[in-house]
Amino acid sequence: xxxxxxxxxxxxxxxxxxxxxxxxxxxxxxxxxxxxxxxxxxxxxxxxxxxxxxxxxxxxxxxxxxxxxxxxxxxxxxxxxxxxxxxxxxxxxxxxxxxxxxxxxxxxxxxxxxxxxxxxxxxxxxxxxxxxxxxxxxxxxxxxxxxxxxxxxxxxxxxxxxxxxxxxxxxxxxxxxxxxxxxxxxxxxxxxxxxxxxxxxxxxxxxxxxxxxxxxxxxxxxxxxxxxxxxxxxxxxxxxxxxxxxxxxx
Numbered sequence: 001x002x003x004x005x006x007x008x009x010x011x012x013x014x015x016x017x018x019x020x021x022x023x024x025x026x027x028x029x030x031x032x033x034x035x036x037x038x039x040x041x042x043x044x045x046x047x048x049x050x051x052x053x054x055x056x057x058x059x060x061x062x063x064x065x066x067x068x069x070x071x072x073x074x075x076x077x078x079x080x081x082x083x084x085x086x087x088x089x090x091x092x093x094x095x096x097x098x099x100x101x102x103x104x105x106x107x108x109x110x111x112x113x114x115x116x117x118x119x120x121x122x123x124x125x126x127x128x129x130x131x132x133x134x135x136x137x138x139x140x141x142x143x144x145x146x147x148x149x150x151x152x153x154x155x156x157x158x159x160x161x162x163x164x165x166x167x168x169x170x171x172x173x174x175x176x177x178x179x180x181x182x183x184x185x186x187x188x189x190x191x192x193x194x195x196x197x198x199x200x201x202x203x204x205x206x207x208x209x210x211x212x213x214x215x216x217x218x219x220x221x222x223x224x225x226x227x228x229x230x231x232x233x234x235x236x237x238x239x240x241x242x243x244x245x246x247x248x249x250x
Contacts, residue, residue, distance in 0.1 A: 023169030028183045031170045032062045035148060035178050040064040042178075043135065043149040045071070046095060048083045048201045049210035051152025051181065054189045056091060057196050058180045059150060067144060068093060071100035071134070073211065074236055077229045079222075080211065083201040090198060098138065102213075104128045112214065112237035132175055153179040156186065214240060216247045 025031040035042065042059060046052045046068040059066055068091075070084055084095050104126050110118050129137075135149050148171075155162040171178040181189065193200070203210045206221040214233070219240055223230045233240055 022173065023171050025170050028058065028170065028179070028181050031178055031182065032059065032180050035171070035180075036062040039146055039148065041144065041147045042066055043138065043144060043147050044068040045149055045151045046087070047071075047152075047210050047212075048080075048087065048203065049152065050189060050193060050200060050204075051154060051157075053087075053152075053198055053200070054184065054192055055150055055152040055180045057192055057198070058184075066093065067096065067138075067142065067147065069096040069098055069138060071098055073100050073103055073213070074233050075099070075103075076232055077211075077226075078232075079202055079226050079229055083203070086199065086201075096138065096142070098134055101129055101131060101134065106214070106237070112239040112242065114238050117238075135176070148176045148178050150178055150180050152181060154184055154189070155182055156184070214243065216243055220244055220247070 022034075025034060040063055042063045042065075044052070044056055044059065044066055046056065048070070056066065056068065068087075070080075072080065084097070088095050105128055107113075107121055107124075108126050108128060110121055113121065139145055139147060153161060153165075155165045165179070165182055170182045184192075201210065206225050207218055211218055214237060219230070219233070222233065223244065
């Protein structure tokens, strides 16, 4: 009995210390409890990947309002829209669509663009927003002042992420971000998703992960499995075929 009480007191002391420095917490649960006590509304960077699905599931018991957003790399891809529609129905919540910063960078760098488009793109003088710029714009447009952004970052993803979380903690107050599943391993992540009955998107069958670029890993399967969406990519990046040819005929 005494040993148990001492353990509880020690754990409470650890949590109180974590809440004092407002960055380091002993568990992801403690992170969310602290964040929800500050603000019962949170934003969620939702990629349709397993980490972001798990983050959404973990946040549901703690936040009154969760505002998810998806950053599209190419506008109007139907396989993406089908996945987003599924998660909107399953979670009962609209997912806001916003452009990914990479879309602006790719266009400004004339990635997979024919020569006749280069001058047009240069004249457009497109901005190159950072993630925080888009998040701040959403806070303004959707009345989310003070809301922090949750992402599916996990310490188990890589030694670099583990080091960063150990050093800086699970909340970044400067960037208004936190990590609700930072201490989950892959086994727990898969278990939570399966027990909830949520499906992974079709990308996991095609790419082994969520859609995340214009390289061969994504373009070749899209050309085979979603030719209409591949044609849509070619409308924005007409020379993307070169990436496939480079790999197939090298």
